[in-house]
Amino acid sequence: MSSLFQRLCCFTFVLACILAPQVAHAQDRTLRMAYEEFDPYSFTDENGQARGLSVDLFRHIAEAAGYSADFVKAENPGDALDMLNAGAAELTSLLALTPARLDRGLATDPLGAFESRAFALRRSGRRTVEDLAGARVGVVRGSYALATAGAIPFVQLVEFAQTDDMVVPLLSGEIDAVVSAGDSFRARLRAMEVSDAVHSVTPALAVSPYGFVIAPERADVQAAFNAAIAADLSQAQLATLRRLWFGSDRRLTETPLFWAILGGRSAS
Template sequence: MLRRLLPALMLFVPLLAQAACTRTLRVPYEDWRPYSFMADGRHTGLETELLAAVAREAGCRVTYVREVPRNRRLPMLLAGELDLLVAATPNRADAAWYTRPYRDEVLGVFMRAEEARLDVRSLDELLRARRRLVTHRGPASVPIINDFAARGLLTWFEEYGRGVQLMQRGRGDVLLGDSVAIVFAARAVDMPLIELPITLLRDPVTYKLSRRSLTEADLRAFNRAIQRLEASGELQSIRARWLGVAPKR
C-alpha cells in the first residue's frame, strides 16, 4: 500500500510548492541598471530575473509598485505596505526577516583607462594625491569618503549613468561604487574605465521580507527556493549572463 501511495504523494509536491506564498509579493520598482529597468516595454535586469526565478521556485507571484521614494521603502516594508526589498544587508536591529544570500555586492574603484594607476593599493593614496572622488550616495559608509569631502575633493551622483558622464567630462578622477553598475554604465557609452586593485567591500546580499505581511512559512519557502536554484546552477547562470552584458541605451 505504501509503495502505491508514494508516487501519488510525489505528484502533490509541486502543488505544495506553488501554494507556498501567502500573498502576492509587493516589491518597489527601481530604475537601477543593470539590476532593474525597462527595455522595449519590458521590465528586465539582473535583480528582476533573479527574483522572478526565486519567486517562481517558491510558488510566489510578484507585483511591482511604482513611484515609491527610496526613503519610504523601509518604513513601508515594516508597516506591511510592501512585502519584499531586494539586495538587503542583514541588520539585527530591523524588525524584518532576511533570506539566505543570493548574490554578492561588490564596491569597486575605477579610473579612466588612460590615467589608471594599477600600482595604487588604497583610497588613502589617491586622497594624498588630491584626486577628486566621484561616488554614489549608497556607499557613504566607507569612512574615507568623508575625508575626500572634508578636503573639497568629493562629487556625488544619484545614478550611475551620471557618474560615468562626470568622468567623461573630467569632473572627477576616481569613480567609486557598485562594480557591476559602473561597468554596465561605462560599456553602454563606450567609456574605457579600469578597475583599480583596491579592495573595499564584497558582501552577500539577501531578500528582506516584511514580518507584518508575510509569515515564517514564506521565509522558509524563499530559503529553500534559493538553495535549490543555487544547487541547480540557475542563479549562477542568470548572474553570469548579466555580469557580462551591457546593451546600448
C-alpha cells in the same frame, strides 16, 4: 455562566486579532518587490517593465515558493527599505546585507556578494585607493557605496540618483572617481562603450553578501524564500543568470588598440 461566556468571547477576540494578519498573508499570494534603477541588477525597460538580475531571481524564487510577482519603483535602496516599513512592498531588490539593513527587515539567504570598488579614469594616474585621497567621489544616494566610500582618505562624496548618472561626470572630470558595485559598473561601462577609458583602483573597498530584504512582519515569506533557494536555485542557474545580465570583459582582439597596433605592424 455569564462570566465564563465573557471570558470565552474575550479569548476568541484576542485569538482572532492574532490570526487575522496571518490569514490575510496566506490568502494574498502576490508579493511586491521595490526596485531601483541599478542596471543590470534592476531597471525599467523602454516598455515600462522591470528587468534585470534581481527581477529574474525574484520571479524564479517567488514562483518556486508559490507566489506571484509584482514590482513597484523606488528612488534608491533607502527608499525601498522605507517602502517595506510603510507596507508599500514586501521585499526589496538585491541589497548588501549590512547590519543597518538587517535592523529594518528580514534577509533571505545570500545569493551572491557585492564587491564595492572605486573607479577612475585611466589617464588620471590613480591606481590605488590611496591615490584617491581627497578626491570628489560619486556614489548613489542610499546605496552600499555610500558607506564603503568612507575607506578613501578625506573623501568628498557627491551623491547621484542612480548609477548611470555618474558616468558622464566621471568622463568629463566633474568628479574624480565613482564608488559602486564592481560588476554592475563594469557592465554599464561596457554597454556605453567607454570601458577602455576607466579602470578600477586597488584594492576593493569592501565585500558584502547580498540577498532580498523582506518586511519585518513577513517571516512566512522569509521561510518560503529560503526553502525555495535551497531546493530550486542551483549555483549553475545563478552563474547563467549572471552571464546573461553582466556579460564579460572584451577580449584583447575586440579592443581598438589591438587592431591599431596590428595595422601599424602590417604597414611596416
